[in-house]
Amino acid sequence: MVHNTKLIHFEIHGGAYGNLIAIESGKGIPFEIARVYYIFGVENKVRRGFHSHINLYQILICVSGNVKIEISNPFEKEIVELNHPSEGLLIGPFVWREMFDFSDNSVLLVLANEHFCEEDYIRDYEVYRDLAKEYFERLEI
Amino acid sequence: MVHNTKLIHFEIHGGAYGNLIAIESGKGIPFEIARVYYIFGVENKVRRGFHSHINLYQILICVSGNVKIEISNPFEKEIVELNHPSEGLLIGPFVWREMFDFSDNSVLLVLANEHFCEEDYIRDYEVYRDLAKEYFERLEI
Numbered sequence: 001m002v003h004n005t006k007l008i009h010f011e012i013h014g015g016a017y018g019n020l021i022a023i024e025s026g027k028g029i030p031f032e033i034a035r036v037y038y039i040f041g042v043e044n045k046v047r048r049g050f051h052s053h054i055n056l057y058q059i060l061i062c063v064s065g066n067v068k069i070e071i072s073n074p075f076e077k078e079i080v081e082l083n084h085p086s087e088g089l090l091i092g093p094f095v096w097r098e099m100f101d102f103s104d105n106s107v108l109l110v111l112a113n114e115h116f117c118e119e120d121y122i123r124d125y126e127v128y129r130d131l132a133k134e135y136f137e138r139l140e141i
Numbered sequence: 142m143v144h145n146t147k148l149i150h151f152e153i154h155g156g157a158y159g160n161l162i163a164i165e166s167g168k169g170i171p172f173e174i175a176r177v178y179y180i181f182g183v184e185n186k187v188r189r190g191f192h193s194h195i196n197l198y199q200i201l202i203c204v205s206g207n208v209k210i211e212i213s214n215p216f217e218k219e220i221v222e223l224n225h226p227s228e229g230l231l232i233g234p235f236v237w238r239e240m241f242d243f244s245d246n247s248v249l250l251v252l253a254n255e256h257f258c259e260e261d262y263i264r265d266y267e268v269y270r271d272l273a274k275e276y277f278e279r280l281e282i
Contacts, residue, residue, distance in 0.1 A: 018183030018243070024256050025175050033174045034166050036252060038204050040226055042159030063179050063248045064205040085181055085248070102159070107204045107226070107248060111177060115165050 002076045003136065004092035008059065012086050021085055023059075023111065030090070031057050031113035038063075038109045042102040049098040052122045052132065057113045059088045065106030070098040074133050082108070094132045096125070143217045144277065145233035149200065153227050162226055164200075164252065171231070172198050172254035179204075179250045183243040190239040193263045193273065198254045200229040206247030211239045215274050223249070235273045237266070 001007070008029065013020045025033040042048065049069075060069060066083035073095060080089055081101075091097060099108065114120065122128045142148070149170065154161045166174040183189065190210075201210060207224035214236060221230055222242075232238060240249065255261065263269045 014182070017187050017189045018180055020178055020180050022176060022178035022257060025177075027256070033177060035163060036166075036174060036177060037161055037163035038226060038250070039159055039161050040204065041155070046158050048158045063181065063250070064246060085179060105205060105246065109179070109204070109250065115168070116163060 002071045002073060002078045002095060003139070004073075004095050005071050005078075006090040007080070008088040008090055010061075010086045010088060019085070029059060029088075029111070033111050034114050035112040035116060036110070037112070038107055039099075040107045042106065044102055044104070046102065047098055047100040050123065050125075052094055052096045052128050054120050054122065055093055055114070056117075056120050057090065057092050059090050059111045061085060061088045061109045061111075063107050063109045065103035066101075067099055067103065067106050067108055068101040070100070072096045073136055074129050075136060094128075094135045096128055096132070143212045143214060143219045143236060144280070145214075145236050146212050146219075147231040148221070149229040149231055151202075151227045151229060160226070170200060170229075170252070174252050175255050176253040176257060177251070178253070179248055180240075181248045183247065185243060185245070187243065188239055188241040191264065191266075193235055193237045193269050195261050195263065196234055196255070197258075197261050198231065198233050200231050200252045202226060202229045202250045202252075204248050204250045206244035207242075208240055208244065208247050208249055209242040211241070213237045214277055215270050216277060235269075235276045237269055237273070
């Protein structure tokens with residue numbers, strides 16, 4: 001997968017009473033949960049995201065419906081479809097992300113390891129490309 | 142409302158690109174998030190819950206569809222319908238809860254202030270009733 005991303009499978013506790021998935025902060029996921037947000041009511045033709053973070057780690061889970069996530073850096077690009085509540089996509093620093101193909105009534109739940117911080121965003125792709133090249137070349141990937 | 146429960150309204154950041162609701166751990170909600178879980182795929186006739194907690198605080202949010210929550214103690218009973226991602230139901234100690242009338246494709250997201258701890262559950266109603274009477278009488282409600 002694209003560097004600084006990973007798929008995480010969450011165990012389903014299922015039965016006649018329905019299904020439950022539990023995520024313990026700092027256990028089974030690589031960070032403490034500082035922020036939870038969810039995206040809903042996105043029309044199918046909308047594409048959103050268009051940013052990277054400098055430090056933030058997030059886990060994206062499509063808890064209803066399905067959505068595609070394009071994750072990339074200046075050297076790699078991949079599209080991940082999230083279509084089940086048991087699949088989480090971990091995204092770390094310097095990954096450019098775009099979300100698209102939201103199905104009707106889809107809900108994208110996101111867990112993040114830091115509170116909201118505008119300074120951690122890179123929203124300009126040219127700026128991102130230069131910083132990401134430097135970042136990934138330093139990692140010698 | 143039933144003691145130790147409260148409705149919380151979350152601000153929607155909406156627009157042409159859809160809607161986003163963000164919940165910061167310990168800000169705007171009265172606790173740090175230690176655990177996140179979600180319940181899905183519950184058939185309409187199923188009733189679940191049937192327990193109280195001794196110390197745990199939780200916020201229930203129906204992020205897709207709708208569901209009814211019966212919250213009670215030995216002195217009070219109320220049914221709350223959760224039908225929008227912007228409405229959260231805070232439930233604290235010694236509240237008996239039962240969840241029912243799950244709509245098709247409903248997803249109930251829950252944020253909790255502690256990791257899973259079986260010792261914090263009271264699952265026997267008779268035991269609950271006695272402990273809750275003592276607890277609420279001590280509070281002189």
